[in-house]
Amino acid sequence: xxxxxxxxxxxxxxxxxxxxxxxxxxxxxxxxxxxxxxxxxxxxxxxxxxxxxxxxxxxxxxxxxxxxxxxxxxxxxxxxxxxxxxxxxxxxxxxxxxxxxxxxxxxxxxxxxxxxxxxxxxxxxxxxxxxxxxxxxxxxxxxxxxxxxxxxxxxxxxxxxxxxxxxxxxxxxxxxxxxxxxxxxxxxxxxxxxxxxxxxxxxxxxxxxxxxxxxxxxxxxxxxxxxxxxxxxxxxxxxxxxxxxxxxxxxxxxxxxxxxxxxxxxxxxxxxxxxxxxxxxxxxxxxxxxxxxxxxxxxxxxxxxxxxxxxxxxxxxxxxxxxxxxxxxxxxxxxxxxxxxxxxxxxxxxxxxxxxxxxxxxxxxxxxxxxxxxxxxxxxxxxxxxxxxxxxxxxxxxxxxxx
Numbered sequence: 001x002x003x004x005x006x007x008x009x010x011x012x013x014x015x016x017x018x019x020x021x022x023x024x025x026x027x028x029x030x031x032x033x034x035x036x037x038x039x040x041x042x043x044x045x046x047x048x049x050x051x052x053x054x055x056x057x058x059x060x061x062x063x064x065x066x067x068x069x070x071x072x073x074x075x076x077x078x079x080x081x082x083x084x085x086x087x088x089x090x091x092x093x094x095x096x097x098x099x100x101x102x103x104x105x106x107x108x109x110x111x112x113x114x115x116x117x118x119x120x121x122x123x124x125x126x127x128x129x130x131x132x133x134x135x136x137x138x139x140x141x142x143x144x145x146x147x148x149x150x151x152x153x154x155x156x157x158x159x160x161x162x163x164x165x166x167x168x169x170x171x172x173x174x175x176x177x178x179x180x181x182x183x184x185x186x187x188x189x190x191x192x193x194x195x196x197x198x199x200x201x202x203x204x205x206x207x208x209x210x211x212x213x214x215x216x217x218x219x220x221x222x223x224x225x226x227x228x229x230x231x232x233x234x235x236x237x238x239x240x241x242x243x244x245x246x247x248x249x250x251x252x253x254x255x256x257x258x259x260x261x262x263x264x265x266x267x268x269x270x271x272x273x274x275x276x277x278x279x280x281x282x283x284x285x286x287x288x289x290x291x292x293x294x295x296x297x298x299x300x301x302x303x304x305x306x307x308x309x310x311x312x313x314x315x316x317x318x319x320x321x322x323x324x325x326x327x328x329x330x331x332x333x334x335x336x337x338x339x340x341x342x343x344x345x346x347x348x349x350x351x352x353x354x355x356x357x358x359x360x361x362x363x364x365x366x367x368x369x370x371x372x373x374x375x376x377x378x379x380x381x382x383x384x385x386x387x388x389x390x391x392x393x394x395x396x397x398x399x400x401x402x403x
Contacts, residue, residue: 066115079112188248
């Protein structure tokens with residue numbers, strides 16, 4: 001069975017609406033609501049004065065059937081059942097020849113027909129949306145490839161959430177590759193949203209995947225990305241392309257455990273080291289986002305930090321730290337990270353994401369990506385823990401040195 005067919009088959013089961021634990025679906029028990037409605041009308045009719053008929057209330061039953069079911073035949077079937085109940089009530093109340101009964105019968109037929117049309121159109125739209133989501137998922141898998149649990153000397157995990165609820169892809173980018181120069185990773189954020197941002201992200205990622213293997217110096221990787229981005233922006237003609245730029249941070253973990261960092265206008269990564277507070281890897285010098293300067297002027301400094309076994313570096317986009325709750329308070333990532341730090345990198349990011357969602361209380365308003373790298377060289381490599389950072393590098397809070 002094709003993926004599209006699987007999705008469509010799945011759509012035949014759940015029904016639309018809200019239900020606890022299943023966003024966008026009604027539980028199957030909701031299919032009984034029309035019958036409960038009919039029963040309530042019958043009970044009300046039998047318990048009220050015979051001079052007052054509540055038969056017209058039955059017209060709401062097929063409308064309810066159209067709401068709780070994705071089966072196009074369900075509103076029609078409920079409409080037939082409702083008509084039978086309407087005739088029984090009219091016979092019991094001796095109003096078969098009255099205009100109120102005729103009007104009720106006509107209204108039930110009309111509402112059932114409208115419910116059938118509505119369910120049919122909704123099902124077509126949902127199938128089209130499922131196909132679009134499938135295409136978006138494939139595009140995301142090609143553009144933002146899954147990150148393996150281990151890449152060279154590091155364990156890695158990524159979590160990505162697109163701002164558009166059904167798009168599954170946006171302007172944030174990430175990649176981790178293992179090269180002869182060590183493990184190299186990038187996390188970036190394209191200014192803007194939509195297909196234009198996706199095109200720009202694709203250009204940057206394509207350039208990184210090539211440059212990371214070819215260029216021994218990390219700063220030259222950034223220069224390569226600047227050239228590729230400049231060419232892509234001149235080739236693209238989507239609205240707002242002249243104002244697009246990309247913030248990103250590059251990190252390389254060399255075989256000897258030294259991490260190299262290049263920052264181009266991006267939020268500073270966070271270092272999580274056992275027994276110490278979370279520290280932002282703020283650099284003394286950064287360069288503006290790519291796309292702001294002429295590519296020939298992009299000469300970012302490279303900063304180095306020795307890693308110990310178990311050190312974790314979190315790279316993220318501003319969609320995480322700019323996530324605000326209803327009071328307007330930004331998400332305190334550095335403060336919350338230690339609370340979520342237990343377990344493997346994938347577990348850490350999952351708990352962080354859940355914490356961000358709890359903080360915001362609704363869907364995130366911007367794309368959000370997080371990449372966690374944990375330095376964990378295989379035992380066979382024979383690499384021991386390096387001395388504490390502060391013991392070797394007193395400059396810049398004992399964390400970073402400039403190359």
